[in-house]
Amino acid sequence: MVKHNKPGRWFKYASPALFFPLAGQLIPGFRAAAAVLAGLGLYIGFFVAPTDFQQGDAYRIIFVHVPAAWMSMVLYLAMAFWAGMGLVFNTRLSSMMASALAPTGAMFTFLALWTGALWGKPTWGAWWVWDARLTSELILLFLYLGFMGLQAAIDEPRRADRAGALLALVGVVNVPIIYFSVQWWNTLHQGSSINLQSAPSMALTMLLGMLLMALSFWAYSIAAVLLRVRCILLQREGDSDWRRVAVGAAR
Amino acid sequence: MMAWHSVGDFFAMGGYALYVWGSMAGVVVCLGGEMTLLARSTAAVLATARSAPPAAAKTAATGGRSSHGVQDEATA
Numbered sequence: 001m002v003k004h005n006k007p008g009r010w011f012k013y014a015s016p017a018l019f020f021p022l023a024g025q026l027i028p029g030f031r032a033a034a035a036v037l038a039g040l041g042l043y044i045g046f047f048v049a050p051t052d053f054q055q056g057d058a059y060r061i062i063f064v065h066v067p068a069a070w071m072s073m074v075l076y077l078a079m080a081f082w083a084g085m086g087l088v089f090n091t092r093l094s095s096m097m098a099s100a101l102a103p104t105g106a107m108f109t110f111l112a113l114w115t116g117a118l119w120g121k122p123t124w125g126a127w128w129v130w131d132a133r134l135t136s137e138l139i140l141l142f143l144y145l146g147f148m149g150l151q152a153a154i155d156e157p158r159r160a161d162r163a164g165a166l167l168a169l170v171g172v173v174n175v176p177i178i179y180f181s182v183q184w185w186n187t188l189h190q191g192s193s194i195n196l197q198s199a200p201s202m203a204l205t206m207l208l209g210m211l212l213m214a215l216s217f218w219a220y221s222i223a224a225v226l227l228r229v230r231c232i233l234l235q236r237e238g239d240s241d242w243r244r245v246a247v248g249a250a251r
Numbered sequence: 252m253m254a255w256h257s258v259g260d261f262f263a264m265g266g267y268a269l270y271v272w273g274s275m276a277g278v279v280v281c282l283g284g285e286m287t288l289l290a291r292s293t294a295a296v297l298a299t300a301r302s303a304p305p306a307a308a309k310t311a312a313t314g315g316r317s318s319h320g321v322q323d324e325a326t327a
Binding site for chain 1: 254255261264265266267269270271273274275277278281282285286289290292293296297299300
């Protein structure tokens with residue numbers, strides 16, 4: 001019933017008729033994984049990990065702060081990637097993925113800033129400072145909001161996709177700036193406790209709790225983005241034939 | 252191993268209760284809120300799609316829908 005073009009197997013799921021039910025099947029699993037991992041991560045973070053000798057119990061904020069900040073950058077890269085794919089290959093679904101990623105990315109960026117402010121007040125004595133790390137993260141939030149606002153302002157979906165893709169791709173330059181800001185400039189924000197070059201400078205239980213929370217946020221993000229991309233698909237292509245097949249089976 | 256001596260001790264968070272629980276509350280509100288909004292828009296979109304007339308009845312119905320944006324506002 002669905003005719004595939006030749007370009008290759010991995011283009012198969014660019015077809016909405018195949019993608020829609022697949023996404024529907026994946027969502028419950030990712031949602032459950034997010035809940036289980038969050039339960040484990042928070043248990044370790046609050047009941048197993050010891051109190052930090054310098055920062056007291058305020059440091060426990062990092063169990064959500066660091067994973068949220070990671071997700072804010074990862075989701076931006078994913079958004080720019082799919083927007084770029086949509087631009088290059090003219091695949092509608094790629095652009096819809098980009099649109100679906102933006103609100104979740106913006107939410108995690110907001111959370112990174114929110115939890116960061118709540119950490120900064122007791123630790124530095126200020127909710128906010130115009131430090132390179134904080135400022136570039138705020139710019140990331142504006143990039144997400146700009147992407148969403150630009151797309152919403154253009155009536156014709158494919159034009160909106162292309163305009164948004166350009167903004168998303170230009171904004172990618174901000175991601176390495178955020179990541180390396182603590183090395184490039186003297187920031188009040190502390191350097192990374194985990195990196196690829198050296199052993200992590202934190203207790204193993206703290207690290208484990210943080211990694212479990214990061215995995216939980218990954219699973220959550222995948223579930224949220226798949227849910228949203230299905231909504232966008234149905235809104236945009238509700239008139240097409242695949243819709244009747246897909247909706248018949250969907251819950 | 253565990254850093255707490257009592258339930259009250261746990262909720263006090265060594266004097267940082269406002270900051271720690273404020274952070275956790277932010278996460279719960281944002282993630283929970285986004286999931287609620289997404290569940291709601293999924294139900295709404297599915298209902299619209301189910302109630303729409305069959306595709307055969309309206310071959311020239313393209314262009315009728317211009318909604319392409321993201322429906323929910325989950326950015327806190």
